[in-house]
Amino acid sequence: MKFRKKPVIIEATQWFKNGDHPLDYSEPAEGMQKGKWTVFSPEYQESLAWEGQVVGYYRTPECDGKNPCKHCDRIMDDHGWIDTLEGGHIVCPGDWIITGVSNEHYPCKPDIFDKTYDAV
Numbered sequence: 375m376k377f378r379k380k381p382v383i384i385e386a387t388q389w390f391k392n393g394d395h396p397l398d399y400s401e402p403a404e405g406m407q408k409g410k411w412t413v414f415s416p417e418y419q420e421s422l423a424w425e426g427q428v429v430g431y432y433r434t435p436e437c438d439g440k441n442p443c444k445h446c447d448r449i450m451d452d453h454g455w456i457d458t459l460e461g462g463h464i465v466c467p468g469d470w471i472i473t474g475v476s477n478e479h480y481p482c483k484p485d486i487f488d489k490t491y492d493a494v
Contacts, residue, residue: 383494385473386487389429389454395471395479398426428479429454429465445483456481 387395425431432453433439439451446466454465458480465471469481482490 379490382475384475384491386470386482386491388484389465389469389471389481390467391452392429392431392454393426395426395428397428426454429456429471431455432464 389395392398432450432455437450440449442448443450443453443464443466445464446468448467450464452467456463456465456471456479459476459478460480463481465481466483468484470484470487471479472482472487473479
């Protein structure tokens with residue numbers, strides 16, 4: 375049997391570095407109380423190592439951050455991490471972050487994104 379993907383309009387943002395997703399830094403950092411915090415620029419928040427809420431920093435004890443990525447060959451310190459409904463995924467610079475039909479977020483490689491989606 376064959377199936378056609380249902381036409382659904384999605385939101386997506388191309389990610390290159392911490393803070394690129396529009397929902398990153400939209401909430402106070404952990405430990406701050408809502409209503410009692412100042413909105414800081416993403417550059418300032420990044421300088422404080424406050425990672426984004428949608429795409430966080432890539433980190434793992436098995437990798438010192440200087441190893442090359444198996445997908446794009448850039449060092450792992452340049453990468454992000456996203457928790458999806460299926461588990462966590464590495465986000466390479468240039469990946470698209472898609473907001474799904476259940477308001478979840480997941481990464482998509484640029485070549486797959488270009489073959490699957492058209493701008494509306």
